[in-house]
Amino acid sequence: MTKPLSYDTRILLIAAVVIAAVYFFNIRVTW
């Protein structure tokens, strides 16, 4: 059985996915 990802690792992964979306799909976020 594979070990589930830790909470910290999941945060890093989610951040990486969001950053990749901003980078590759040029998603714009306004404030």
Add this chain to the structure above:
Amino acid sequence: MKKGQNLLGLVPGIVLLLVIGYGGKLIESTISSFGKAHHLALPNIEYVLWAILLGLLVSNTVGVHRIFKPGIATYEFFLKIGIIFLGSRFLLVDVLRLGGVSLVLVAVEIVMSIAVMTWLGRSFGLSPKLTSLLAVGSSICGVSAIIAAKGAINAKEEDSSLAITVILTVGTVSLFLLTPIGRLLGLDDQTFGVWAGLAVDNTAEAIATGAMYSDSAGKIAALVKTARNATIGFVVLGYAWQYAQQGLAHEVGNKAVFLWEKFPKFVLGFLVVSMLASVKVFDAAQLTSLANLSRWAFLLTFAGVGLNTDFRAMLKQGTRPFVVGVLGSVFITIITYGLVVIANKTVGL
């Protein structure tokens, strides 16, 4: 977002964070446009303060229904992801320079605050482990440091929840006091940001304190607080070793593994994003989007700070731990101000 948690169950709380946070943003912009339309010089109160006040108002009047609790607890997730995105607003050289200076200041702050908290805890007759948890919480990074230390020193559940309540309450109080004091002292954004990052106990409250002063002070407070958080493993290891010597906790096996386990990994994310921004991987529009994502994440965090502070729960806990927390915090605020002034005059911030 912790293991086994139902994602749907998080929705009500996250929506509440959004409503409270966005409500704060809306109040700020409404006051500002009202002032402009009527040619009035109204004080500019940042959305941060409004979001926290709205959260406090809800949690201390009608209370927060349990359906919202799991979602509200995600404010820690938004805090960490907000710090990672914030890396886009720093050049790596600035991170290393200010982070380096901060680490020296943090080392002095940790030694002094642990000494004072330990002395205060003994003077007020608190148990040694509760005193250690309060010392760890106030010297490094609040709640996460207390949780990390709890396991390492075999502390009781009630001691850790009491220490967390004290640290959160004291953090919320500092949040309201530091900004007016900073204005009174005429501090610039950089100096105030460093001070907030060093003085305020919990990460969310430290960044909120900085952001309440100005956007730029919030950014600096986050960097300094992140440097402070990075030291968590070393301090917890020190306590674990001390209690193990007395036979009151388990011996730590592999110290390198222990340090890595306790190290807050979002700090690495922050450094990687800052490095990518420094080597110009992102264009200007992408950098703006990442910076705005960080602002949105912090907005939810600040709403969570207010919603998580329940003064009624605090009053039920007895006064002695709070007196220790408050006195310790006053001391840390004063010495960190001294440290910031000295650093400003010697190496420059």
